[in-house]
Amino acid sequence: xxxxxxxxxxxxxxxLRNVTFEMLGAAHRxxxxxEVSIAILGHGVEALAEGLGxxxxxxxxxxxxPELEHYTPDxxxxxxxECVRAANxxxxxxxxSAVGKDLAPVIATRLGxxxxxDVVDIEGTGDSLTFTRPIYAGKAFTKVxxxxxxxxxxxxxxxxxxxxxxxxxxxxVEKLAVSFGPQDLATVVKEIVQKTTSGVDLTEAKIIxxxxxxxxxxxxxxxxxxxxxxxxxxxxxxxxxxxAGYCDYALQIGQTGKVVTPDLYIACGISGAIQHLAxxxxxxxxxxxxxxxxxxxxxxxxxxIVGDLFEVVxxxxxxxxxxxx
Amino acid sequence: xxxxVCLKQTFDTEERIVVExxxxxxxxxxxxxxxxxxxxxxxxxxLKEEHGGEVTVVSVGPSxxxxxxxxxxxxxxxxxxxxxxxxxxxxxxxxxxxxAAIIRQRPYDIILAGNQAIDxxxxxxxxxxxxxxxxxxxxxxxxxxxxxxxxxxxxxxxGDVEVVQGTLPVVVTAQQGLNDPRYPTLIGIRKASKKxxxxxxxxxxxxxxxxxxxxxxxxxxxxxxPKQAGKILQGELQDQVRELIQSLRTVDKVIG
Numbered sequence: 001x002x003x004x005x006x007x008x009x010x011x012x013x014x015x016l017r018n019v020t021f022e023m024l025g026a027a028h029r030x031x032x033x034x035e036v037s038i039a040i041l042g043h044g045v046e047a048l049a050e051g052l053g054x055x056x057x058x059x060x061x062x063x064x065x066p067e068l069e070h071y072t073p074d075x076x077x078x079x080x081x082e083c084v085r086a087a088n089x090x091x092x093x094x095x096x097s098a099v100g101k102d103l104a105p106v107i108a109t110r111l112g113x114x115x116x117x118d119v120v121d122i123e124g125t126g127d128s129l130t131f132t133r134p135i136y137a138g139k140a141f142t143k144v145x146x147x148x149x150x151x152x153x154x155x156x157x158x159x160x161x162x163x164x165x166x167x168x169x170x171x172x173v174e175k176l177a178v179s180f181g182p183q184d185l186a187t188v189v190k191e192i193v194q195k196t197t198s199g200v201d202l203t204e205a206k207i208i209x210x211x212x213x214x215x216x217x218x219x220x221x222x223x224x225x226x227x228x229x230x231x232x233x234x235x236x237x238x239x240x241x242x243x244a245g246y247c248d249y250a251l252q253i254g255q256t257g258k259v260v261t262p263d264l265y266i267a268c269g270i271s272g273a274i275q276h277l278a279x280x281x282x283x284x285x286x287x288x289x290x291x292x293x294x295x296x297x298x299x300x301x302x303x304x305i306v307g308d309l310f311e312v313v314x315x316x317x318x319x320x321x322x323x324x325x
Numbered sequence: 326x327x328x329x330v331c332l333k334q335t336f337d338t339e340e341r342i343v344v345e346x347x348x349x350x351x352x353x354x355x356x357x358x359x360x361x362x363x364x365x366x367x368x369x370x371x372l373k374e375e376h377g378g379e380v381t382v383v384s385v386g387p388s389x390x391x392x393x394x395x396x397x398x399x400x401x402x403x404x405x406x407x408x409x410x411x412x413x414x415x416x417x418x419x420x421x422x423x424x425a426a427i428i429r430q431r432p433y434d435i436i437l438a439g440n441q442a443i444d445x446x447x448x449x450x451x452x453x454x455x456x457x458x459x460x461x462x463x464x465x466x467x468x469x470x471x472x473x474x475x476x477x478x479x480x481x482x483x484g485d486v487e488v489v490q491g492t493l494p495v496v497v498t499a500q501q502g503l504n505d506p507r508y509p510t511l512i513g514i515r516k517a518s519k520k521x522x523x524x525x526x527x528x529x530x531x532x533x534x535x536x537x538x539x540x541x542x543x544x545x546x547x548x549x550x551p552k553q554a555g556k557i558l559q560g561e562l563q564d565q566v567r568e569l570i571q572s573l574r575t576v577d578k579v580i581g
Contacts (some may be wrong), residue, residue: 098481099482105453109453117449141549187463206579249467249500305558306557
């Protein structure tokens, strides 16, 4: 049966992240003839509304307001609920990102709905949907169904496929006016400190260069950043490296930390503790560089180089600079 | 200050997962406080040390959760509440409603929790709880400052730090990096055995199990296909690097 689907566009630094198109593609498939809408919330975001019909949107709702410049749950709840009223969705898709992960449970609670988080696959259409999601950070997976009411989902970036070609939907843009009261401004963002130097975000990166205890110091991460710059990659780290103070906890990949599934994961000086493997072993291709041939990371690696990362990583950077020039 | 902490017991992070008859096997598993909740406990204790007051640990789960609550009491929390009535178990929708019912019966200024549990990893319960209680929340904090009524949370947002302000009462969730949780001392462990843990049932909370029935169901649990160990490259290092990049570009096509 046809179902209406509403997607929350995932906006970061004034741009739509890829996961937005992945969600629209999925929405188009599961709507089963129902209407696909997308909500764009923010300030100065109107230009993002153009051309989304090609990606599968029938309707595009824009709430543009200074109160939405930075994400806060209360203001975004107010704005998103206006979009819910306008779109009348049965299924709501959010990115499993800093914003989507936080807003989805707010909306699910408002709607009295069940939520399936961090979904990597959706089977079925309309009212018979089965969602696949990792548990224990990817050590195992479950298939989950929503048994009644509306369906709220957060989608892991890089896993669902966007629509191919132009879907030729109307993508009709509708601006919604929302007024914000004091209860919608219960929290405010005072300041944002941008820490990610490369601008490539770990959870959405296609390539990750990651360092462990073998990197030995904060300066030891320098060759990893140089390799990442050539590859357009993000830099990550193991818990060992974070605990040792070589890098910020924001970079940590593992069962505590971020779970990532890039196309290419390059593990440098990482031994491969179970808790780290849980966070990255579902990457498509894994390269391990480690001095210890017995390191467990080699058990999950597609390619292994037994050697000193301080020799190997700069060699890779130099060679890639030539080849990609 | 009345400080509440929501806590879940989880598998140790070094445990391997065994699936039997479509369920995760629990036999012989070492259990710990969910690491993110442990940060929340530590932060609660620091708030108590700074502002005075009481720390109460609240949990929904089977009776084995008592061990995790005892650990929090040994760290310095004052009392525990465990909803171990199976009529109160369900999905995140259910657990948030149960926690809200427990917490509504008590005074509170701040509620702390992990931003997610390392088992289900859904990151819903604390945020749902705030919404059930009708109070604001600030999530995934790496630093928390409470001055008078004013709360400032440093939120980890995809690597950036957002400095967010609000007022009490509030729900805050912990991200790793928030603090370094203390180990229970021997004296703490001895004291913990005398601290109260109250068990509550659906009847105590005035909840009708049908009103909190889960909205989702798990239809299958399975392990990912085991990853085959790949190729250890051989020869001169320079040649290994050349072969690696060649393969990544032409065979796997993961580099431009």
